[in-house]
Amino acid sequence: xxxxxxxxxxxxxxxxxxxxxxxxxxxxxxxxxxxxxxxxxxxxxxxxxxxxxxxxxxxxxxxxxxxxxxxxxxxxxxxxxxxxxxxxxxxxxxxxxxxxxxxxxxxxxxxxxxxxxxxxxxxxxxxxxxxxxxxxxxxxxxxxxxxxxxxxxxxxxxxxxxxxxxxxxxxxxxxxxxxxxxxxxxxxxxxxxxxxxxxxxxxxxxxxxxxxxxxxxxxxxxxxxxxxxxxxxxxxxxxxxx
Amino acid sequence: xxxxxxxxxxxxxxxxxxxxxxxxxxxxxxxxxxxxxxxxxxxxxxxxxxxxxxxxxxxxxxxxxxxxxxxxxxxxxxxxxxxxxxxxxxxxxxxxxxxxxxxxxxxxxxxxxxxxxxxxxxxxxxxxxxxxxxxxxxxxxxxxxxxxxxxxxxxxxxxxxxxxxxxxxxxxxxxxxxxxxxxxxxxxxxxxx
Numbered sequence: 001x002x003x004x005x006x007x008x009x010x011x012x013x014x015x016x017x018x019x020x021x022x023x024x025x026x027x028x029x030x031x032x033x034x035x036x037x038x039x040x041x042x043x044x045x046x047x048x049x050x051x052x053x054x055x056x057x058x059x060x061x062x063x064x065x066x067x068x069x070x071x072x073x074x075x076x077x078x079x080x081x082x083x084x085x086x087x088x089x090x091x092x093x094x095x096x097x098x099x100x101x102x103x104x105x106x107x108x109x110x111x112x113x114x115x116x117x118x119x120x121x122x123x124x125x126x127x128x129x130x131x132x133x134x135x136x137x138x139x140x141x142x143x144x145x146x147x148x149x150x151x152x153x154x155x156x157x158x159x160x161x162x163x164x165x166x167x168x169x170x171x172x173x174x175x176x177x178x179x180x181x182x183x184x185x186x187x188x189x190x191x192x193x194x195x196x197x198x199x200x201x202x203x204x205x206x207x208x209x210x211x212x213x214x215x216x217x218x219x220x221x222x223x224x225x226x227x228x229x230x231x232x233x234x235x236x237x238x239x240x241x242x
Numbered sequence: 243x244x245x246x247x248x249x250x251x252x253x254x255x256x257x258x259x260x261x262x263x264x265x266x267x268x269x270x271x272x273x274x275x276x277x278x279x280x281x282x283x284x285x286x287x288x289x290x291x292x293x294x295x296x297x298x299x300x301x302x303x304x305x306x307x308x309x310x311x312x313x314x315x316x317x318x319x320x321x322x323x324x325x326x327x328x329x330x331x332x333x334x335x336x337x338x339x340x341x342x343x344x345x346x347x348x349x350x351x352x353x354x355x356x357x358x359x360x361x362x363x364x365x366x367x368x369x370x371x372x373x374x375x376x377x378x379x380x381x382x383x384x385x386x387x388x389x390x391x392x393x394x395x396x397x398x399x400x401x402x403x404x405x406x407x408x409x410x411x412x413x414x415x416x417x418x419x420x421x422x423x424x425x426x427x428x429x430x431x432x433x434x435x
Contacts, residue, residue, distance in 0.1 A: 039364070041403060187375065203399040204392055207367035208375070214357065222357050224365045 002029040003195035009062030022048040023218040030195045037206035038199040040215035046199035054166045084113045088157025090167035094149045096141040103137040106156045127155040147178040158189045165196040183208040250319045253311040
Protein backbone atom coordinates (compact mmCIF):
# COMPACT_ATOMS: atom_id res chain seq x y z
CA UNK A 1 0.00 0.00 0.00
CA UNK A 2 1.34 3.42 -0.93
CA UNK A 3 1.93 5.93 1.82
CA UNK A 4 0.43 8.64 -0.37
CA UNK A 5 -1.87 8.13 -3.29
CA UNK A 6 -3.59 10.70 -5.47
CA UNK A 7 -6.25 9.42 -7.86
CA UNK A 8 -7.44 11.68 -10.65
CA UNK A 9 -7.08 14.74 -8.44
CA UNK A 10 -8.15 18.11 -9.84
CA UNK A 11 -8.41 21.52 -8.24
CA UNK A 12 -10.42 24.26 -9.87
CA UNK A 13 -10.46 27.87 -8.73
CA UNK A 14 -12.92 30.57 -9.75
CA UNK A 15 -16.20 30.19 -11.59
CA UNK A 16 -17.58 30.57 -15.10
CA UNK A 17 -15.27 32.49 -17.39
CA UNK A 18 -12.72 32.89 -14.60
CA UNK A 19 -12.47 29.17 -13.97
CA UNK A 20 -8.89 27.92 -13.79
CA UNK A 21 -7.65 24.38 -13.28
CA UNK A 22 -4.70 24.64 -10.90
CA UNK A 23 -4.12 20.91 -11.28
CA UNK A 24 -5.95 18.43 -13.47
CA UNK A 25 -6.37 14.65 -13.27
CA UNK A 26 -3.21 13.98 -11.27
CA UNK A 27 -2.37 10.37 -10.45
CA UNK A 28 0.53 9.90 -8.07
CA UNK A 29 1.61 7.12 -5.73
CA UNK A 30 4.51 7.46 -3.31
CA UNK A 31 5.77 4.39 -1.46
CA UNK A 32 7.40 4.31 1.95
CA UNK A 33 11.13 4.78 1.61
CA UNK A 34 10.92 6.64 -1.68
CA UNK A 35 11.54 10.24 -2.60
CA UNK A 36 9.55 11.81 -5.43
CA UNK A 37 10.30 15.25 -6.81
CA UNK A 38 7.72 17.37 -8.59
CA UNK A 39 9.34 19.80 -11.01
CA UNK A 40 7.73 22.63 -12.88
CA UNK A 41 7.81 26.38 -13.39
CA UNK A 42 5.94 28.82 -11.16
CA UNK A 43 2.22 28.56 -11.71
CA UNK A 44 2.43 24.93 -12.83
CA UNK A 45 0.41 23.75 -9.80
CA UNK A 46 3.27 22.31 -7.72
CA UNK A 47 2.30 23.96 -4.46
CA UNK A 48 -1.41 23.25 -4.95
CA UNK A 49 -0.57 19.59 -5.45
CA UNK A 50 1.42 19.56 -2.23
CA UNK A 51 -1.22 21.27 -0.10
CA UNK A 52 -3.85 18.85 -1.38
CA UNK A 53 -1.56 15.86 -0.73
CA UNK A 54 -1.13 17.12 2.83
CA UNK A 55 -4.90 17.56 3.32
CA UNK A 56 -4.51 21.31 3.88
CA UNK A 57 -6.80 21.87 0.92
CA UNK A 58 -9.64 19.85 -0.62
CA UNK A 59 -9.48 18.70 -4.22
CA UNK A 60 -12.42 19.70 -6.44
CA UNK A 61 -12.58 16.11 -7.71
CA UNK A 62 -10.57 12.95 -7.14
CA UNK A 63 -9.32 11.05 -4.12
CA UNK A 64 -6.39 11.44 -1.77
CA UNK A 65 -5.32 8.51 0.41
CA UNK A 66 -2.75 8.82 3.17
CA UNK A 67 -1.52 5.50 4.51
CA UNK A 68 -4.62 3.84 3.07
CA UNK A 69 -7.07 6.27 4.68
CA UNK A 70 -9.28 8.16 2.26
CA UNK A 71 -9.42 11.85 3.13
CA UNK A 72 -12.70 12.73 1.42
CA UNK A 73 -14.97 11.05 3.97
CA UNK A 74 -13.07 12.27 7.01
CA UNK A 75 -14.18 14.86 9.56
CA UNK A 76 -12.09 17.99 10.06
CA UNK A 77 -10.88 16.68 13.40
CA UNK A 78 -9.87 13.32 11.99
CA UNK A 79 -7.98 15.04 9.21
CA UNK A 80 -6.19 17.30 11.67
CA UNK A 81 -5.22 14.26 13.76
CA UNK A 82 -3.94 12.43 10.69
CA UNK A 83 -1.89 15.49 9.74
CA UNK A 84 -0.35 15.79 13.20
CA UNK A 85 0.52 12.10 13.37
CA UNK A 86 1.52 11.21 9.85
CA UNK A 87 2.37 14.30 7.83
CA UNK A 88 5.35 16.61 8.17
CA UNK A 89 5.78 19.81 6.14
CA UNK A 90 8.90 21.71 5.25
CA UNK A 91 8.36 25.12 3.72
CA UNK A 92 10.67 27.41 1.81
CA UNK A 93 10.75 29.98 4.60
CA UNK A 94 11.06 27.36 7.38
CA UNK A 95 8.00 28.65 9.34
CA UNK A 96 9.56 28.26 12.78
CA UNK A 97 7.87 30.00 15.70
CA UNK A 98 10.17 32.83 16.77
CA UNK A 99 9.24 32.69 20.46
CA UNK A 100 10.07 28.99 20.86
CA UNK A 101 13.48 27.34 21.08
CA UNK A 102 14.59 24.79 18.48
CA UNK A 103 13.53 21.82 20.61
CA UNK A 104 10.21 23.47 21.52
CA UNK A 105 9.51 24.07 17.82
CA UNK A 106 10.23 20.42 17.06
CA UNK A 107 8.21 18.94 19.91
CA UNK A 108 5.20 21.25 19.53
CA UNK A 109 3.27 19.04 17.07
CA UNK A 110 3.60 16.09 19.48
CA UNK A 111 2.33 18.16 22.40
CA UNK A 112 -0.59 19.33 20.28
CA UNK A 113 -1.34 15.67 19.72
CA UNK A 114 -1.67 15.14 23.48
CA UNK A 115 1.73 13.62 24.20
CA UNK A 116 3.15 14.71 27.56
CA UNK A 117 5.59 17.61 27.48
CA UNK A 118 8.38 15.43 28.83
CA UNK A 119 7.93 12.68 26.28
CA UNK A 120 7.45 15.17 23.43
CA UNK A 121 10.65 16.93 24.43
CA UNK A 122 12.61 13.66 24.49
CA UNK A 123 11.39 12.81 20.99
CA UNK A 124 12.15 16.35 19.83
CA UNK A 125 15.69 16.05 21.18
CA UNK A 126 16.12 12.70 19.40
CA UNK A 127 15.03 14.25 16.10
CA UNK A 128 17.44 17.17 16.56
CA UNK A 129 20.25 14.80 17.47
CA UNK A 130 19.60 12.83 14.31
CA UNK A 131 20.22 15.98 12.32
CA UNK A 132 23.33 16.99 14.27
CA UNK A 133 21.64 19.84 16.11
CA UNK A 134 21.62 18.64 19.73
CA UNK A 135 23.86 21.51 20.84
CA UNK A 136 21.49 24.10 19.30
CA UNK A 137 18.34 22.72 20.97
CA UNK A 138 17.95 25.69 23.32
CA UNK A 139 18.63 28.35 20.67
CA UNK A 140 15.85 30.54 19.31
CA UNK A 141 15.34 30.68 15.53
CA UNK A 142 16.98 34.10 15.21
CA UNK A 143 20.13 32.70 16.83
CA UNK A 144 20.43 29.98 14.17
CA UNK A 145 21.93 30.19 10.68
CA UNK A 146 19.71 29.61 7.64
CA UNK A 147 21.01 26.06 7.28
CA UNK A 148 20.36 25.30 10.96
CA UNK A 149 16.83 26.71 10.80
CA UNK A 150 16.05 24.46 7.87
CA UNK A 151 17.43 21.44 9.76
CA UNK A 152 15.14 22.31 12.68
CA UNK A 153 12.23 22.50 10.23
CA UNK A 154 13.11 19.03 8.90
CA UNK A 155 13.43 17.65 12.44
CA UNK A 156 9.94 19.02 13.15
CA UNK A 157 8.63 17.40 9.99
CA UNK A 158 9.93 13.93 10.85
CA UNK A 159 9.54 13.97 14.66
CA UNK A 160 7.61 11.09 16.18
CA UNK A 161 6.41 8.42 13.82
CA UNK A 162 5.48 10.63 10.91
CA UNK A 163 5.75 8.79 7.68
CA UNK A 164 4.91 11.34 5.00
CA UNK A 165 7.18 14.32 4.45
CA UNK A 166 6.03 17.09 2.11
CA UNK A 167 8.51 19.81 1.21
CA UNK A 168 7.99 22.96 -0.84
CA UNK A 169 11.29 24.33 -2.20
CA UNK A 170 12.99 23.05 0.95
CA UNK A 171 16.36 24.60 0.30
CA UNK A 172 14.79 28.07 0.05
CA UNK A 173 17.51 30.66 -0.30
CA UNK A 174 20.27 28.40 0.99
CA UNK A 175 23.48 28.08 -1.01
CA UNK A 176 24.05 24.91 -2.99
CA UNK A 177 26.16 23.14 -0.35
CA UNK A 178 23.49 23.73 2.32
CA UNK A 179 20.78 22.86 -0.19
CA UNK A 180 22.50 19.54 -0.75
CA UNK A 181 22.66 18.97 3.01
CA UNK A 182 18.87 19.48 3.19
CA UNK A 183 18.30 16.90 0.46
CA UNK A 184 20.64 14.44 2.19
CA UNK A 185 18.54 14.77 5.36
CA UNK A 186 15.30 14.22 3.50
CA UNK A 187 16.85 11.20 1.81
CA UNK A 188 18.05 9.86 5.17
CA UNK A 189 14.47 10.14 6.44
CA UNK A 190 13.36 8.14 3.38
CA UNK A 191 15.93 5.46 4.12
CA UNK A 192 14.31 5.28 7.54
CA UNK A 193 10.96 4.45 5.90
CA UNK A 194 9.44 7.88 5.32
CA UNK A 195 7.75 8.66 1.99
CA UNK A 196 8.72 12.12 0.76
CA UNK A 197 7.48 14.53 -1.90
CA UNK A 198 9.61 17.55 -2.74
CA UNK A 199 8.38 20.24 -5.09
CA UNK A 200 11.05 22.37 -6.67
CA UNK A 201 12.04 24.17 -9.85
CA UNK A 202 15.69 23.31 -9.17
CA UNK A 203 16.97 20.31 -11.14
CA UNK A 204 19.93 19.89 -8.78
CA UNK A 205 17.55 19.28 -5.86
CA UNK A 206 15.15 17.17 -7.92
CA UNK A 207 18.01 14.92 -8.99
CA UNK A 208 18.19 13.50 -5.46
CA UNK A 209 14.79 11.89 -5.99
CA UNK A 210 14.08 8.32 -7.11
CA UNK A 211 11.53 9.68 -9.52
CA UNK A 212 10.92 13.15 -10.95
CA UNK A 213 7.44 14.10 -12.14
CA UNK A 214 7.21 17.09 -14.49
CA UNK A 215 4.23 19.36 -14.01
CA UNK A 216 3.05 21.80 -16.64
CA UNK A 217 -0.11 23.95 -16.46
CA UNK A 218 -1.51 21.65 -13.79
CA UNK A 219 -0.89 18.46 -15.72
CA UNK A 220 1.68 15.78 -15.01
CA UNK A 221 3.23 15.70 -18.46
CA UNK A 222 6.17 13.38 -18.02
CA UNK A 223 8.39 11.60 -15.52
CA UNK A 224 11.88 10.19 -15.32
CA UNK A 225 12.64 6.53 -15.80
CA UNK A 226 14.10 4.65 -12.84
CA UNK A 227 17.78 5.60 -12.69
CA UNK A 228 20.39 3.01 -13.68
CA UNK A 229 22.93 1.93 -11.11
CA UNK A 230 25.89 4.23 -10.38
CA UNK A 231 28.22 1.60 -11.83
CA UNK A 232 26.69 2.03 -15.28
CA UNK A 233 27.69 5.68 -15.29
CA UNK A 234 31.33 5.05 -14.44
CA UNK A 235 31.61 1.99 -16.66
CA UNK A 236 32.85 3.16 -20.06
CA UNK A 237 31.55 -0.02 -21.75
CA UNK A 238 27.97 1.14 -21.34
CA UNK A 239 27.09 3.22 -24.42
CA UNK A 240 26.18 6.82 -23.75
CA UNK A 241 22.59 7.38 -24.93
CA UNK A 242 23.39 10.86 -26.33
CA UNK B 243 41.14 18.24 -20.11
CA UNK B 244 44.87 18.79 -20.31
CA UNK B 245 46.58 15.52 -19.40
CA UNK B 246 49.88 17.20 -20.12
CA UNK B 247 49.44 19.86 -17.46
CA UNK B 248 47.83 17.52 -14.96
CA UNK B 249 50.89 15.28 -15.19
CA UNK B 250 53.16 18.31 -14.76
CA UNK B 251 51.16 19.21 -11.64
CA UNK B 252 51.68 15.73 -10.20
CA UNK B 253 55.39 15.88 -11.01
CA UNK B 254 55.66 19.24 -9.27
CA UNK B 255 55.06 17.33 -6.02
CA UNK B 256 58.23 15.27 -6.63
CA UNK B 257 59.72 12.66 -9.02
CA UNK B 258 57.34 9.86 -10.01
CA UNK B 259 57.06 6.74 -12.16
CA UNK B 260 54.66 6.56 -15.10
CA UNK B 261 52.47 3.92 -13.54
CA UNK B 262 52.22 5.91 -10.33
CA UNK B 263 51.31 9.05 -12.33
CA UNK B 264 48.40 7.30 -13.94
CA UNK B 265 47.04 6.13 -10.58
CA UNK B 266 47.44 9.54 -9.00
CA UNK B 267 45.85 11.27 -12.01
CA UNK B 268 42.76 9.11 -11.73
CA UNK B 269 42.55 9.63 -7.98
CA UNK B 270 42.98 13.39 -8.29
CA UNK B 271 40.07 13.62 -10.72
CA UNK B 272 37.87 11.46 -8.54
CA UNK B 273 38.20 8.65 -11.10
CA UNK B 274 35.77 10.55 -13.29
CA UNK B 275 38.27 10.67 -16.19
CA UNK B 276 39.85 7.28 -16.70
CA UNK B 277 43.23 7.35 -18.42
CA UNK B 278 44.98 4.53 -20.21
CA UNK B 279 48.59 3.86 -19.50
CA UNK B 280 49.59 4.42 -23.16
CA UNK B 281 48.32 8.04 -22.95
CA UNK B 282 50.46 8.58 -19.89
CA UNK B 283 53.67 7.34 -21.51
CA UNK B 284 53.08 9.21 -24.77
CA UNK B 285 52.46 12.41 -22.84
CA UNK B 286 55.56 11.90 -20.69
CA UNK B 287 57.69 11.39 -23.81
CA UNK B 288 56.36 14.65 -25.25
CA UNK B 289 56.98 16.51 -22.00
CA UNK B 290 60.54 15.25 -22.12
CA UNK B 291 60.93 16.21 -25.79
CA UNK B 292 59.72 19.74 -24.99
CA UNK B 293 62.09 20.09 -22.05
CA UNK B 294 59.31 20.32 -19.44
CA UNK B 295 60.20 17.05 -17.69
CA UNK B 296 63.15 14.67 -17.74
CA UNK B 297 63.69 11.05 -16.85
CA UNK B 298 66.69 9.21 -15.45
CA UNK B 299 68.75 8.70 -18.57
CA UNK B 300 69.01 4.95 -18.25
CA UNK B 301 67.73 2.73 -21.02
CA UNK B 302 65.12 0.91 -19.01
CA UNK B 303 61.54 -0.17 -19.54
CA UNK B 304 59.09 2.78 -19.73
CA UNK B 305 57.41 1.56 -16.53
CA UNK B 306 60.61 1.89 -14.54
CA UNK B 307 61.54 5.37 -15.70
CA UNK B 308 61.43 7.99 -13.01
CA UNK B 309 60.30 11.41 -14.20
CA UNK B 310 60.91 14.81 -12.65
CA UNK B 311 59.74 18.31 -13.59
CA UNK B 312 62.22 20.86 -15.00
CA UNK B 313 62.30 24.61 -14.23
CA UNK B 314 60.70 25.22 -17.64
CA UNK B 315 58.03 22.69 -16.68
CA UNK B 316 57.27 24.54 -13.43
CA UNK B 317 57.01 27.81 -15.33
CA UNK B 318 54.71 26.28 -17.92
CA UNK B 319 52.48 24.83 -15.17
CA UNK B 320 52.22 28.16 -13.38
CA UNK B 321 51.34 29.90 -16.65
CA UNK B 322 48.71 27.28 -17.56
CA UNK B 323 46.96 27.45 -14.18
CA UNK B 324 46.42 31.19 -14.59
CA UNK B 325 45.38 31.19 -18.25
CA UNK B 326 41.58 31.21 -18.56
CA UNK B 327 40.29 28.63 -21.03
CA UNK B 328 38.77 30.22 -24.13
CA UNK B 329 35.07 30.57 -23.38
CA UNK B 330 34.59 33.67 -25.54
CA UNK B 331 33.22 31.81 -28.54
CA UNK B 332 29.80 30.20 -28.01
CA UNK B 333 30.14 26.46 -28.71
CA UNK B 334 27.99 25.05 -31.52
CA UNK B 335 25.55 23.46 -29.16
CA UNK B 336 23.58 20.69 -30.79
CA UNK B 337 20.76 20.95 -28.25
CA UNK B 338 20.31 24.67 -28.89
CA UNK B 339 20.19 24.00 -32.62
CA UNK B 340 17.56 21.28 -32.17
CA UNK B 341 15.30 23.58 -30.14
CA UNK B 342 15.77 26.42 -32.64
CA UNK B 343 14.87 24.11 -35.51
CA UNK B 344 11.87 22.69 -33.63
CA UNK B 345 10.58 26.19 -32.92
CA UNK B 346 10.40 26.95 -36.65
CA UNK B 347 8.71 23.78 -37.83
CA UNK B 348 4.90 24.12 -37.87
CA UNK B 349 4.22 20.40 -37.37
CA UNK B 350 6.54 19.96 -34.43
CA UNK B 351 5.50 20.58 -30.82
CA UNK B 352 8.55 22.46 -29.59
CA UNK B 353 7.47 22.09 -25.94
CA UNK B 354 7.42 18.34 -26.32
CA UNK B 355 10.89 18.44 -27.88
CA UNK B 356 12.11 20.57 -24.96
CA UNK B 357 10.59 18.14 -22.47
CA UNK B 358 12.31 15.13 -24.09
CA UNK B 359 15.66 16.83 -23.55
CA UNK B 360 14.75 18.11 -20.10
CA UNK B 361 13.82 14.63 -18.93
CA UNK B 362 16.97 13.11 -20.38
CA UNK B 363 19.20 15.66 -18.64
CA UNK B 364 17.42 15.36 -15.29
CA UNK B 365 17.90 11.59 -15.56
CA UNK B 366 21.61 12.12 -16.16
CA UNK B 367 21.71 14.43 -13.15
CA UNK B 368 20.00 11.75 -11.06
CA UNK B 369 22.75 9.32 -12.02
CA UNK B 370 25.50 11.74 -11.01
CA UNK B 371 23.69 12.61 -7.78
CA UNK B 372 23.35 8.93 -6.92
CA UNK B 373 27.11 8.62 -7.25
CA UNK B 374 27.48 11.44 -4.75
CA UNK B 375 24.96 9.83 -2.45
CA UNK B 376 27.21 6.82 -1.91
CA UNK B 377 29.38 8.23 0.84
CA UNK B 378 31.75 5.24 0.80
CA UNK B 379 32.94 6.46 -2.58
CA UNK B 380 33.14 10.06 -1.42
CA UNK B 381 36.30 12.06 -1.66
CA UNK B 382 36.86 15.73 -2.23
CA UNK B 383 38.21 15.49 -5.80
CA UNK B 384 35.31 13.24 -6.77
CA UNK B 385 32.72 15.57 -5.22
CA UNK B 386 34.20 18.58 -7.03
CA UNK B 387 34.23 16.77 -10.38
CA UNK B 388 30.64 15.54 -9.92
CA UNK B 389 29.51 19.03 -8.87
CA UNK B 390 31.04 20.48 -12.03
CA UNK B 391 29.07 18.01 -14.12
CA UNK B 392 25.84 18.69 -12.18
CA UNK B 393 26.20 22.46 -12.55
CA UNK B 394 26.87 22.09 -16.27
CA UNK B 395 23.77 19.93 -16.75
CA UNK B 396 21.72 22.21 -14.49
CA UNK B 397 22.58 25.19 -16.69
CA UNK B 398 21.20 23.24 -19.67
CA UNK B 399 17.93 22.51 -17.83
CA UNK B 400 17.65 26.17 -16.90
CA UNK B 401 18.22 27.18 -20.49
CA UNK B 402 15.47 24.75 -21.58
CA UNK B 403 13.13 26.25 -18.96
CA UNK B 404 13.93 29.75 -20.15
CA UNK B 405 13.43 28.74 -23.80
CA UNK B 406 10.11 27.14 -22.87
CA UNK B 407 8.94 30.32 -21.11
CA UNK B 408 10.18 32.60 -23.86
CA UNK B 409 8.48 30.59 -26.61
CA UNK B 410 5.19 30.53 -24.69
CA UNK B 411 5.32 34.26 -24.21
CA UNK B 412 6.20 34.82 -27.86
CA UNK B 413 3.19 32.75 -28.89
CA UNK B 414 0.91 35.34 -27.24
CA UNK B 415 2.72 38.39 -28.54
CA UNK B 416 2.67 39.27 -32.24
CA UNK B 417 6.08 39.32 -33.91
CA UNK B 418 7.36 42.80 -34.84
CA UNK B 419 6.64 43.66 -38.47
CA UNK B 420 10.17 44.77 -39.26
CA UNK B 421 12.46 42.69 -37.07
CA UNK B 422 15.52 44.66 -36.09
CA UNK B 423 18.78 43.08 -37.22
CA UNK B 424 20.64 41.51 -34.31
CA UNK B 425 23.80 43.36 -33.38
CA UNK B 426 26.83 41.16 -33.92
CA UNK B 427 27.75 41.13 -30.24
CA UNK B 428 30.07 38.17 -30.46
CA UNK B 429 32.41 40.13 -32.68
CA UNK B 430 33.08 42.61 -29.94
CA UNK B 431 33.49 40.25 -27.00
CA UNK B 432 36.14 37.79 -26.11
CA UNK B 433 39.73 38.46 -25.25
CA UNK B 434 41.24 35.49 -27.02
CA UNK B 435 40.27 35.88 -30.60
